[in-house]
Amino acid sequence: MDDQEKIEKYQDIYKEAWDRQNKIDRKENPLARGPSPMTRRALDNAKRGTSTRIRTDQVPSTTLENISPEDRPLSKSATLINNMMLTTDMTLQEMSEELRTSRHSVSYIKKRYGLPRT
Numbered sequence: 001m002d003d004q005e006k007i008e009k010y011q012d013i014y015k016e017a018w019d020r021q022n023k024i025d026r027k028e029n030p031l032a033r034g035p036s037p038m039t040r041r042a043l044d045n046a047k048r049g050t051s052t053r054i055r056t057d058q059v060p061s062t063t064l065e066n067i068s069p070e071d072r073p074l075s076k077s078a079t080l081i082n083n084m085m086l087t088t089d090m091t092l093q094e095m096s097e098e099l100r101t102s103r104h105s106v107s108y109i110k111k112r113y114g115l116p117r118t
């Protein structure tokens with residue numbers, strides 16, 4: 001009996017034993033199941049409720065779309081822009097150069113947070 005005949009003879013038996021052992025391993029060890037089809041970022045989005053496809057929790061998410069601009073908590077960049085607007089007479093272009101960002105992003109932050117606030 002040459003090597004090729006041995007391989008063909010035991011190939012099916014080996015595959016069945018391999019499949020049985022994999023089933024046992026997957027039941028006992030969750031890490032043996034392989035990687036999750038969802039990425040870490042997709043899981044985080046699903047938990048926060050920002051994913052449109054999957055929701056893992058049943059608690060409705062609070063969206064900032066329903067909050068008026070004056071009631072939104074200020075982010076770091078919004079706080080900086082607000083302070084610039086209150087203390088100096090800088091234009092949007094000058095503020096964007098100072099913050100090393102685009103004029104459009106400064107305009108967006110100003111609109112989103114209802115700046116300037118006192």
